[in-house]
Amino acid sequence: MSSHDIIVVGAGAAGLMAAGTAAEAGRRVLVLESMSDPARKLRITGKGRCNLTNTEAVPAFIDRFGRDGRFLRQAFARFFAPDLMAFFEGLGVALKEERGGRVFPASGRAPEVAAALVKWASDVGVTLAAGNSVSSLVLRDGKVHGVRIRGGTSYHSEAVIVATGGLSYPRTGSTGDGYRLAKSAGHTLVPTRPALVPLESRDVPRDGLTDLNLRNVSARVLVDGKKKAEHFGEVTFTATGLGGPIILTVSRLAIDAIAAGSEVLVQLDLKPALDDQKLDARLRRDIDQDGRAPFRVLLDGLLPQKLIPLCLNRLDIAPDKKLHQITGDERKTLRAWLKCCEFRIHGSRPMDEAIVTAGGVSLKEIDPRTMASRLVDGLYFVGEVLDVDGDTGGFNLQAAFSTGRLAGAAAAER
Numbered sequence: 001m002s003s004h005d006i007i008v009v010g011a012g013a014a015g016l017m018a019a020g021t022a023a024e025a026g027r028r029v030l031v032l033e034s035m036s037d038p039a040r041k042l043r044i045t046g047k048g049r050c051n052l053t054n055t056e057a058v059p060a061f062i063d064r065f066g067r068d069g070r071f072l073r074q075a076f077a078r079f080f081a082p083d084l085m086a087f088f089e090g091l092g093v094a095l096k097e098e099r100g101g102r103v104f105p106a107s108g109r110a111p112e113v114a115a116a117l118v119k120w121a122s123d124v125g126v127t128l129a130a131g132n133s134v135s136s137l138v139l140r141d142g143k144v145h146g147v148r149i150r151g152g153t154s155y156h157s158e159a160v161i162v163a164t165g166g167l168s169y170p171r172t173g174s175t176g177d178g179y180r181l182a183k184s185a186g187h188t189l190v191p192t193r194p195a196l197v198p199l200e201s202r203d204v205p206r207d208g209l210t211d212l213n214l215r216n217v218s219a220r221v222l223v224d225g226k227k228k229a230e231h232f233g234e235v236t237f238t239a240t241g242l243g244g245p246i247i248l249t250v251s252r253l254a255i256d257a258i259a260a261g262s263e264v265l266v267q268l269d270l271k272p273a274l275d276d277q278k279l280d281a282r283l284r285r286d287i288d289q290d291g292r293a294p295f296r297v298l299l300d301g302l303l304p305q306k307l308i309p310l311c312l313n314r315l316d317i318a319p320d321k322k323l324h325q326i327t328g329d330e331r332k333t334l335r336a337w338l339k340c341c342e343f344r345i346h347g348s349r350p351m352d353e354a355i356v357t358a359g360g361v362s363l364k365e366i367d368p369r370t371m372a373s374r375l376v377d378g379l380y381f382v383g384e385v386l387d388v389d390g391d392t393g394g395f396n397l398q399a400a401f402s403t404g405r406l407a408g409a410a411a412a413e414r
């Protein structure tokens with residue numbers, strides 16, 4: 001049985017950061033990774049560009065994680081976005097900031113970030129053993145004494161950091177093993193469900209709209225008739241419903257509400273810059289310009305081509321009706337639809353299409369100052385395996401890096 005000071009389970013963002021931090025502090029660190037190569041998820045983040053953090057200030061940053069954001073306060077106090085940016089720039093990865101404070105490598109290449117992190121871990125002395133899937137923890141007398149891998153080999157250490165990620169995109173290696181390890185140590189698991197995931201709606205036609213991207217729209221989410229969220233930005237139609245940044249952001253709210261038996265509606269305001277009066281003035285102007293043109297021509301100037309059939313279907317106005325014959329009531333119906341194009345949400349795409357996993361190891365049993373288990377001595381949990389998930393925009397990777405940094409330092413100080 002080989003022995004190390006610290007074993008890290010999983011070579012993703014959180015695990016590599018934890019491992020390198022502990023190794024820098026002089027500890028002998030072994031990282032066991034189930035896939036044949038490390039950091040697979042990191043390589044595909046941000047559509048291959050890796051949105052590694054965000055320049056928002058701490059309070060707003062914490063709000064991005066909802067109620068559980070407070071748990072991250074101490075991890076962020078120790079290692080936050082400016083520290084992470086300085087860290088990668090110190091490794092030679094030039095960074096750039098984009099709209100919404102999102103930070104990317106200047107090269108636009110996520111693999112550059114992953115390669116720099118892996119090289120750093122190796123340079124500071126971490127031993128990485130890829131192709132080794134941890135199957136169980138070695139636990140005795142309320143303490144962790146190491147891990148066992150599939151095939152039976154045991155590795156001894158007095159500290160184990162579980163950094164196995166969640167359940168989303170399992171082909172990158174995150175298959176939920178961390179939850180099983182946590183459960184075996186007596187930890188409570190908050191039920192997992194997909195988050196940052198496209199939503200399904202039977203109101204979206206199955207063909208004709210797929211991949212239509214609407215920019216500068218506003219989306220309201222109503223739960224049992226009450227407005228729960230409203231965001232401005234981009235929505236994309238998918239083969240089975242709605243996706244795009246705004247929809248991903250509201251997906252957790254929608255999924256939880258549906259699970260609780262509520263009715264969830266997404267209402268798109270396709271003309272958020274125009275109030276009812278201005279929109280009516282615009283319609284009147286278009287109608288007056290060519291009253292003999294068919295109704296369809298009016299829609300050509302208002303909507304993307306792909307959306308026109310849906311509009312005609314919902315409005316019940318003949319496409320060839322002459323514009324001068326459009327009644328005031330019909331104009332009102334059109335305005336109402338443009339300002340409130342409604343889709344009932346029936347569910348979400350499955351976990352393997354989710355950007356992150358909501359739920360996981362209960363935060364109540366983790367010390368936020370160290371990421372240590374409150375139940376088992378020497379055991380730590382970091383990254384997505386924890387019951388904490390944030391918005392899109394670089395927030396989730398920062399949480400993974402910050403919790404990893406904290407646990408690596410704390411485990412090294414033991």
Ligand SMILES: Cc1cc2nc3c(=O)[nH]c(=O)nc-3n(C[C@H](O)[C@H](O)[C@H](O)COP(=O)(O)OP(=O)(O)OC[C@H]3O[C@@H](n4cnc5c(N)ncnc54)[C@H](O)[C@@H]3O)c2cc1C
Pocket residue numbers: 009010011012013014015032033034035038039040041042044045046047050051052053132133134135163164165166168169172173174175176177178354355356382383384385393394395396397398400
């Ligand atoms: C497509 C996509 C794009 C994303 N883009 C962004 C983005 O741009 N910005 C952002 O902030 N967030 C993004 N995220 C979310 C972010 O990638 C994750 O939140 C983050 O990677 C979590 O880091 P982690 O280290 O906790 O887990 P992971 O990165 O999932 O790493 C876990 C590692 O543990 C290994 N492992 C699992 N079980 C075992 C076991 N039993 N034994 C040994 N090893 C094991 C896995 O193989 C894996 O390498 C994206 C996610 C996806 C899916």
